[in-house]
Amino acid sequence: xxxxxxxxxxxxxxxxxxxxxxxxxxxxxxxxxxxxxxxxxxxxxxxxxxxxxxxxxxxxxxxxxxxxxxxxxxxxxxxxxxxxxxxxxxxxxxxxxxxxxxxxxxxxxxxxxxxxxxxxxxxxxxxxxxxxxxxxxxxxxxxxxxxxxxxxxxxxxxxxxxxxxxxxxxxxxxxxxxxxxxxxxxxxxxxxxxxxxxxxxxxxxxxxxxxxxxxxxxxxx
Numbered sequence: 001x002x003x004x005x006x007x008x009x010x011x012x013x014x015x016x017x018x019x020x021x022x023x024x025x026x027x028x029x030x031x032x033x034x035x036x037x038x039x040x041x042x043x044x045x046x047x048x049x050x051x052x053x054x055x056x057x058x059x060x061x062x063x064x065x066x067x068x069x070x071x072x073x074x075x076x077x078x079x080x081x082x083x084x085x086x087x088x089x090x091x092x093x094x095x096x097x098x099x100x101x102x103x104x105x106x107x108x109x110x111x112x113x114x115x116x117x118x119x120x121x122x123x124x125x126x127x128x129x130x131x132x133x134x135x136x137x138x139x140x141x142x143x144x145x146x147x148x149x150x151x152x153x154x155x156x157x158x159x160x161x162x163x164x165x166x167x168x169x170x171x172x173x174x175x176x177x178x179x180x181x182x183x184x185x186x187x188x189x190x191x192x193x194x195x196x197x198x199x200x201x202x203x204x205x206x207x208x209x210x211x212x213x214x215x216x217x218x219x220x221x
Contacts, residue, residue: 047059061078104208112188113189121216129151138185140153140157142205154182165196189208191205
C-alpha cells in the first residue's frame with residue numbers, strides 16, 4: 001500500500017488523558033474538571049467477555065494484558081474482529097464500543113508502517129515523509145526513541161523507548177493531539193511489538209489510522 005493513497009478518516013478527537021485537554025475538549029459543556037493528574041496507564045481499560053467455562057475473550061486490549069489474564073483465566077483469546085484487515089467492513093453490531101474501527105483519528109491522513117526489520121521500516125518511513133513534503137504536506141511521524149532521529153518531519157513525536165511500552169501507552173494520546181495542534185496533514189506511525197501492553201498501543205494506533213497499513217517486506221531495499 002502506498003501512503004499517498006491514504007484517505008483521511010472521519011475526525012475523532014484523541015481521548016484526553018490529563019486535565020487540561022479534557023477541559024479544552026468540552027467546548028463549554030461543563031463548568032470545570034477535577035484534575036487528579038495524568039492518567040497512570042494512558043490507554044483505556046481492557047474489555048473482555050467471560051464465558052461460562054471461564055474462558056476470556058479480549059474485545060479490546062488495554063492496561064490489563066493478555067498475559068496477565070492468562071494467569072487467572074481458563075483460556076484467553078482475541079476476538080476475531082481485532083484481526084480484520086484494512087478495508088474490511090466494520091461489524092454492524094460491535095460487542096464493545098471500543099471495537100469500532102475509527103475511534104481515535106487525527107485530522108490528518110495517517111498510516112501505520114510495519115515490517116519484520118526495523119531498518120527497512122525506517123527507510124520506508126523516511127522515503128514516504130520526503131515524498132509527502134515535496135507534495136506540500138505538513139508531515140508528522142510517530143516513532144520511538146531508538147528511531148526518531150532517522151526522520152525529517154515537521155512534527156516528530158516519540159512515544160519513548162521500544163523497551164518501555166508502558167511509556168508509549170501514557171504518551172500516545174498526547175502525541176496524537178500534538179499532530180492536530182501543529183496542523184499535520186500526513187502522518188506515519190511506526191508499529192511497535194504487540195506483546196503485553198504493546199498490544200493495546202498497536203490497537204489504538206491502528207484505530208487512529210483507520211487500519212491503513214503500509215507493510216514493508218523483509219527484502220525491501
